[in-house]
Amino acid sequence: MRIMYINNFGGGFADHIEIEEGTTVSKLFAQKIPDGRPEDYLIRVNRLPASRDQILKEGDRITITPTKIEGAAA
Amino acid sequence: MAADIHTQLQPIDHCGRPPDSLHLLIAEIPDLQRTCSQFRQCVGQQWHLAADSKRHKLVRQLCRMDTAISKLTSDLTSRSKRLPTxxxxxxxxxxxxxxxxxxxxxxxxxxxxxxxxxxxxxxxxxxxxxxxxxxxxxxxxxxxxxxxxxxxxxxxxxxxxxxxxxxxxxxxxxxxxxxxxxxxxxxxxxxxxxxxxxxxxxRTYSADSPFCAIENWNGRPCDDCGFIANEDTSFYCEPCDKNFCEDCFSRCRDCGESMCLSCLSSCEICGDRICEDCQSLCDGCGEVACTGCLENELCPSCLEDRENEEIENDDEEIEQESTEDPSDKSQEPTSRVFTTDSTVTSVQSDRLVETSIHA
The missing domain is CATH 3.10.110 (Ubiquitin Conjugating Enzyme)
Structure with missing residues (x-):
């Protein structure tokens, strides 16, 4: 099954990926950001806030954006 | 609005410039052709060492081209990526x-x-x-x-x-x-x-590298070094009416009044900070000193010099006294003559010198 996965963290990633049927939001999150805590991220599926146990469907667009990102000085 | 924004976002191809990686790639081609020709010539002439050197050069040039090709491919792929409708x-x-x-x-x-x-x-x-x-x-x-x-x-x-x-x-x-x-x-x-x-x-504070640290946000800049000191570590100097950080602020060792380092002097003997009111000058050398470091209004060095001078003076007096024999009658007329006849005094003095030499 193919979905659009956007990770607005690290180097940034936005592309189509293959996932297994029945993959939930929390399972994908654990695969992609194993050291992260879901509560520290804004997770949207098809631009809508998603619950952890929401099952992803073919063609879905999932966006994971950290709620806090460290800035710097010049 | 969405249509306007979509129109506005239509790509202007890298500000109208071709990608830099294309220039890099094109710039390598003449060099590559030249090296290729030289390599063929060396092989034809059986100049084995020269041919080996040219072969190495070819490898280096091809590596650079490989990098340039990868960069160019990446640039052009990102341009051709589907943009939002x-x-x-x-x-x-x-x-x-x-x-x-x-x-x-x-x-x-x-x-x-x-x-x-x-x-x-x-x-x-x-x-x-x-x-x-x-x-x-x-x-x-x-x-x-x-x-x-x-x-x-x-x-x-x-x-x-x-x-x-x-x-x-x-x-x-x-x-x-x-x-x-x-x-x-x-x-x-x-x-x-x-x-x-x-x-x-x-929404995030990174304490490692802010333009201004939160703990110093409401602080004041030190007038001396510019460090932003917070309320607890910023001090006001009354004589100069400015604020300073704790590193640029001290107190007078004698009266205890707090001031900035510019308003305090250093005792040149012990190095302690002293205010203008408490500083004294050595009578001998004029150096700034705290009251604790002066004795009889002299710094230790001048005091030692003066003591040495006094000892020397004492020695000279003793020496002089030892050379003047109280039993020598010749002195008596001198004092007497001194008040009456200068010519005789001179004669008597010559006698004294002679006496001293003989002694």
């Missing part, structure tokens, strides 16, 4: 509106803006911020910064009015960890993601 832009605008409560497009400045909630970091309020992206800059895909961050309820750092957030100075947000994902989001025209990334930076 007007429908996608509309969905982005709705997402921004849902997340931030509003979204505005200024046709004249070609800026898309939204406003954050009031930002509070470590208990300090910085107010709301307007986040604006210049769509022309995004479309040009240049290195120019498309982002502008404006404080709506500015609470600037005491040291610098331009710093309105630990990571915002003069409208410039220093992105830190958000640099790469924001660059990717703007390149791919994912507007909602771009706004969310910027908001995430504004």
């Amino acid at each position: 007007a429908h996608d832009i509309l969905a982005d605008l709705r997402e921004i509106e849902e997340e931030f409560g509003e979204v505005r497009y200024d046709k004249r400045s070609k800026s898309l803006c939204t406003t954050t909630e009031p930002i509070t970091l470590e208990g300090l309020e910085f107010g709301r911020f307007t986040i604006c992206f210049n769509l022309s800059t995004i479309a040009s895909n240049c290195d120019e910064n498309p982002l502008n961050v404006i404080a709506l309820d500015p609470n600037p750092c005491a040291a610098d009015d331009a710093v309105v957030h630990p990571h915002v100075s003069a409208g410039h947000l220093c992105l830190g960890d958000a640099t790469a994902p924001l660059r990717k989001a703007t390149t791919e025209h994912r507007l909602a993601d771009a706004f969310q990334i910027v908001a995430a930076v504004l």
Whole structure:
């Protein structure tokens, strides 16, 4: 099954990926950001806030954006 | 609005310039041709060492070309990537509106803006911020910064009015960890993601590298070294009417009054800080000293010199006394004659010298 996965963290990633049927939001999150805590991220599926146990469907667009990102000085 | 933005975002191909990697690649070709020709010639003439050298050179040039080709492929692929449609832009605008409560497009400045909630970091309020992206800059895909961050309820750092957030100075947000994902989001025209990334930076305090640290936000700049001292470590110097940090502030060792280092002098003997009222000058050398280091208004060095001088004077007196024999009658007329006849005195003195030499 193919979905659009956007990770607005690290180097940034936005592309189509293959996932297994029945993959939930929390399972994908654990695969992609194993050291992260879901509560520290804004997770949207098809631009809508998603619950952890929401099952992803073919063609879905999932966006994971950290709620806090460290800035710097010049 | 979405249609306008979609039109505005139509790519201006790298500001009208071909990618730099293409120039790199083209620049390698004449060199490669020359090396190839030389290599063939060396092989034909059976100049084995020279041929080996040219072969190595060819390998290096091909490696450089390989890198240039990869970069060029990557550049051109990213350009050909599907950019959002007007429908996608509309969905982005709705997402921004849902997340931030509003979204505005200024046709004249070609800026898309939204406003954050009031930002509070470590208990300090910085107010709301307007986040604006210049769509022309995004479309040009240049290195120019498309982002502008404006404080709506500015609470600037005491040291610098331009710093309105630990990571915002003069409208410039220093992105830190958000640099790469924001660059990717703007390149791919994912507007909602771009706004969310910027908001995430504004909602975070990174103590490692702020324009102004939160603990010093309301502090005062030291008039001497410029360090921003907080309320607990900033001190007021009454004589010069300025504020100083703890490193540039001290107290007089004698009277205990606190002042900046410029208003205090150093005792040149013990090095302690002393105020103008408590400082004394050595009567001998004129050096500034604290009262504790002066004895009889002299510094230790001058005191020692004076003592040595006195000892020398005493020695001379003793020596003089020892050379003057009280039983020598010749002295008596001198004193007597001294008051009466200078000529005789002179004669008597000559006799005295002779006596001394003989002794």
